[in-house]
Amino acid sequence: MYGHAFIGMVVILGGSMVSSVSLCWLRRDLRLQDNTALCRALQSGGLVQCVFVFDTRILSELASDDRRLAFIWLALQQLQAELTALGGSLWVLQGDPVAVIPALARQLSAGEVYANRDYEPYARGRDEQVSQGLVEEGRRLLLFKDQVIFEQDELLTAAGKPYTVFTPYCKTWLRMVTPAHTACWEAVCRGRLRVGAAPALPSLAELGFAEAQVDVGKMPIGSVGAQQLLVDFQHRMPRYHLQRDYPAVKGVSYLSTHLRFGTVSIRQLVGLALADGGEGAICWLKELIWREFYQQLLWHFPQVVEQSFKPQYVDLAFPNDPVYLQCWQQGKTGYPIIDAAMRQLNQTGYMHNRLRMVVASFLVKDLLVDWRLGERYFAQQLLDFDLAANNGGWQWAASTGCDAQPYFRIFNPLSQSQRFDPKGKFLRRYLPELAELDNKAIHAPCLAKQLPAGFSLGRDYPWPIVDHAQQREKALALFARA
Ligand SMILES: Cc1cc2nc3c(=O)[nH]c(=O)nc-3n(C[C@H](O)[C@H](O)[C@H](O)COP(=O)(O)OP(=O)(O)OC[C@H]3O[C@@H](n4cnc5c(N)ncnc54)[C@H](O)[C@@H]3O)c2cc1C
Structure with a gap:
């Protein structure tokens, strides 16, 4: 598998055997500057090799054209160029890290694997298994706060x-x-990064992914x-x-x-x-x-991944209408602020924080759909998807989390739209079909006394799929029963 690998030199220091090579396993720390694990590896005195593993257990859940794969790949490309300039190189491998990391450590005779700590439940389990695999061969996984x-x-x-x-x-x-x-950690890299040991960075296609879908102009890389x-x-x-x-x-x-x-x-x-x-x-x-x-x-509280933080809301009986969920995902609810926000997400992989709060509240408290379905959709679409922040944000908006929005506080999509996008500038950016509506009508075309000639509600833009006031009452009743 590691065709270009070499056997790391082992030196004897003061009678004990010390491996001269360590491995720095990069995960969610794709930078050389102020990287704790890398600096600690360099400080250990030996030569350091860097590795990134495309984890097949994570990849199996993602679409092959997932924007994040492109973002990571482009960041790795940059990292490799930086490492090369410093006389180093980067291993980019694909597989299950539980097997790949101990195998590479064995192949390079690396005594220590340095990495920065990841707090997600999956990562914690994975790191324990990697550590076990290394220990069985007399090596160590060293984790750092970063x-x-x-x-x-x-x-x-x-x-x-x-x-x-x-x-x-x-x-x-x-x-x-x-x-x-x-x-910041000082990284004195030159001379300590192993020269020319790793194979070339495989292309996205070689890794089985589609070509880059990230608009680098809008999202500068690395x-x-x-x-x-x-x-x-x-x-x-x-x-x-x-x-x-x-x-x-x-x-x-x-x-x-x-x-x-x-x-x-x-x-x-x-x-x-x-x-x-x-x-x-x-x-x-x-x-x-x-x-x-x-x-x-x-x-x-790793259990929040699966369930409400607040025990009284664990079994909320959301109706979960699949048509509502689909309209929300596609930005076709007939509420311009919701639709513009969801289209921003679908088109760019980003959504403004104010809008994340508003669309999350709308899904749960207007459409009465389980927050976990919204959370899952965000997890698929967000370039910045982070389990802790996403789960925290959803549980906050759904009132199921710790220190969450009280359940009776329900965002009114119309007043949020009028207040935070008063001239409809954001709405016009993502809903070109509403561009000709005036600054009042654009927030709620269904309430407008007059619409532009040729504009037909229902044909050019959907009627609202629900009535906010009625749904609000249903949400209050649902939460009050819990
Ligand atoms: C329903 C919902 C889901 C969210 N999902 C994510 C997610 O998957 N990943 C994510 O990084 N953030 C998430 N957030 C938090 C927040 O919306 C984004 O961090 C923010 O919009 C990113 O834009 P920014 O970098 O310009 O933020 P800035 O306003 O510049 O804030 C700086 C940084 O602070 C952190 N931050 C800001 N707000 C929050 C917050 N409320 N909770 C936690 N961290 C925050 C982020 O790392 C952000 O980059 C979510 C919020 C909600 C309400």
Whole structure:
């Protein structure tokens, strides 16, 4: 399988046998800069080889033209060029890491495999199995904190329990963070990365995937792309708190996909926000803290993947009308703000946070569809899909999560549309069929006294599939019965 592999040199130091090669297994940390596992591997003193495995257990669940595969592949291409420039190389393999990683470690005589910790239940199980496989052959898997500032049990309540309410968690987080938490790892790579050992990066087609579906212009790739986005965001950061809720305005950072795949370091982002310290920066920092809040929740309560956090809502009897679900997925509900948001998701793999909250609430509380079906659809479509944030966001909107929106608070899609896209700029971008409607009618064509000549509701744009006021009452009754 590893045609170009070589046998790593083994040296004897002070009487004990020390392997001169270690492996750095990249997963959701596709960058060389400030990468904890890579820096620790380099610090160990031996030569380091980097590897990425396209995990067939994950791939079997994805479509072959999944946008994320293209994003990862393009990031790997960039990584390989960076590594080559530093005299290193990158192994890109495909298979089950439980078999692939110990086999590569054996082939390279690598004594240690360095990796950054992943908190998702699947990853935790996988890493345990990989570790076992390595230990059986006298090797070790070493895991490090990298994608968060605080992990696992580092922040607990005074009673020693995990936090389940955001505000006190956030306060403690802000109180505990020190400059040491945001200090970046120095990567002195040259000379320590093994030269010319890995085979060439297989093409997407060779890996069995379709060609890149990511619009690189809109989503800059790899750590270079992340830094471009960051530079662009930094001068907007002071206004973040004022602009972040308006989907037609460039108010947010668009860094979520980079945070998901680790093409940017969380320490760099937190460090910048703390150094700025202004209202916009701190508001943005709190969003990064939400990210960690959900990560620690998933770590402590992995059962949320399958069920409601709140036990009283585990068995909510959602009617789950498949036609409603399909209209929602396709952006054909007759509610422009919902339809524009869903089309943004389907076309770009991104959706603005305000809209994620509104469409999630609409699916659960207007269409009475189980939040897990919406969560699953987001998981398929989002370029930035992250189990912890997605599950947390859905359970928040559905009122089933910890510290969630109370069940009786139900977003009104019309007033959300009028408030956060007052001139219909975002609506017109994704619903060209409504472009000629005036700024009032565009939010609810079915209520307009007059529509443009030649525009026919029902033919050119759907009538609303449900009545918000009626569905609201049904949702309240459903939750009240629980
Ligand atoms: C139903 C629902 C599903 C979501 N699914 C995901 C998901 O799969 N992946 C994902 O990264 N985010 C998810 N979010 C959170 C949020 O919508 C996105 O992180 C944000 O829209 C990404 O855009 P940005 O990078 O420009 O964010 P910014 O506003 O610039 O925020 C900076 C970063 O903070 C983090 N962040 C922001 N808001 C949240 C939040 N509410 N919860 C957790 N982290 C947050 C993200 O990493 C984001 O990149 C979801 C929210 C909801 C309501």
